[in-house]
Amino acid sequence: MTHTILTVAAGANAARLFSSFAAGTRLEPVVTGFYEEATGSVQYVVADPVTRSCAVIDPVLDFEPTSGTTRTTSADRLLRHIEAQGLTVEWILDTHPHADHFSAAGYLKDVTGAPTAIGERVTEVQKIWKKLYNLPNVFPTDGSQWDHLFADGERFAIGAMEASVLLSPGHTLSSVSYLIGNAAFVHDTLFMPDSGTARTDFPGGNARQLWQSIQRILQLPGDTRLFTGHDYRPNSREARWESTVAAQKAHNQHLKGRDETEFVKFRMERDRSLPLPNLMLLALQVNIAGGRLPAVEDNGHHYLKIPLNAFR
Numbered sequence: 001m002t003h004t005i006l007t008v009a010a011g012a013n014a015a016r017l018f019s020s021f022a023a024g025t026r027l028e029p030v031v032t033g034f035y036e037e038a039t040g041s042v043q044y045v046v047a048d049p050v051t052r053s054c055a056v057i058d059p060v061l062d063f064e065p066t067s068g069t070t071r072t073t074s075a076d077r078l079l080r081h082i083e084a085q086g087l088t089v090e091w092i093l094d095t096h097p098h099a100d101h102f103s104a105a106g107y108l109k110d111v112t113g114a115p116t117a118i119g120e121r122v123t124e125v126q127k128i129w130k131k132l133y134n135l136p137n138v139f140p141t142d143g144s145q146w147d148h149l150f151a152d153g154e155r156f157a158i159g160a161m162e163a164s165v166l167l168s169p170g171h172t173l174s175s176v177s178y179l180i181g182n183a184a185f186v187h188d189t190l191f192m193p194d195s196g197t198a199r200t201d202f203p204g205g206n207a208r209q210l211w212q213s214i215q216r217i218l219q220l221p222g223d224t225r226l227f228t229g230h231d232y233r234p235n236s237r238e239a240r241w242e243s244t245v246a247a248q249k250a251h252n253q254h255l256k257g258r259d260e261t262e263f264v265k266f267r268m269e270r271d272r273s274l275p276l277p278n279l280m281l282l283a284l285q286v287n288i289a290g291g292r293l294p295a296v297e298d299n300g301h302h303y304l305k306i307p308l309n310a311f312r
């Protein structure tokens with residue numbers, strides 16, 4: 001399986017990134033979103049219509065906490081689509097270590113052989129959670145659980161399409177958005193305009209950083225297609241996940257009429273009212289390991305660990 005890094009532009013400034021995103025021929029990748037109802041997550045297959053290469057973004061490994069059962073139903077749905085469309089997986093991408101679901105990156109790598117990647121600051125998230133879980137010293141916090149760690153501004157290829165990475169922290173400190181042709185995968189920054197923005201109260205989260213990340217995203221051309229990481233279906237409407245920069249600027253419920261200071265205050269107050277995600281303490285130990293369950297113990301079973309009274 002081939003994967004190509006076109007240029008490694010560590011520290012590239014956003015202006016340069018945006019000008020190349022705006023000025024180049026903005027290819028239109030074929031984007032298929034797969035809604036996972038249990039956690040309101042959206043998984044994506046992003047395909048180059050010319051070469052039929054694709055990337056998978058934020059795949060979900062299903063988990064049923066009552067019985068402790070993992071399933072690959074959601075990830076297998078992606079694989080069926082990939083096979084039916086005659087696509088070749090070049091990348092398995094996560095935007096950040098998720099707190100609400102397990103990542104299926106490890107499973108999809110095993111099945112497809114494609115490399116996995118995430119933002120390079122995941123190593124900082126690993127260090128935070130390694131401490132919280134009191135993981136053994138041998139647990140690596142150098143990001144070696146992924147095949148590649150992306151720097152801000154780094155470019156890579158999906159078939160003949162150029163993709164680039166935009167560091168967009170706030171929800172987590174390592175969150176990145178992927179800019180691919182005229183599409184941007186913005187994970188937990190902006191939700192649909194009627195749902196607003198993502199929370200920033202997990203370890204390493206920061207409301208002011210989220211505001212700044214959102215401003216960078218909103219500098220993209222107005223017709224840029226934005227694909228969000230979650231949709232919680234307000235007022236029981238159908239699930240949606242695609243908007244545009246222009247629509248977010250005009251209608252986003254959390255941004256409308258607020259400046260940075262007002263947004264930060266609003267976001268922090270709102271976060272204080274939200275319960276922790278059901279799977280957070282379970283999901284993070286899988287997701288800081290690249291979507292891999294902890295090693296089997298001598299009886300052949302995997303176990304997850306829960307820190308007690310660490311979050312109140």
Ligand SMILES: [Fe+2]
Binds near residue numbers: 097098099171
């Ligand atoms: Fe998230």
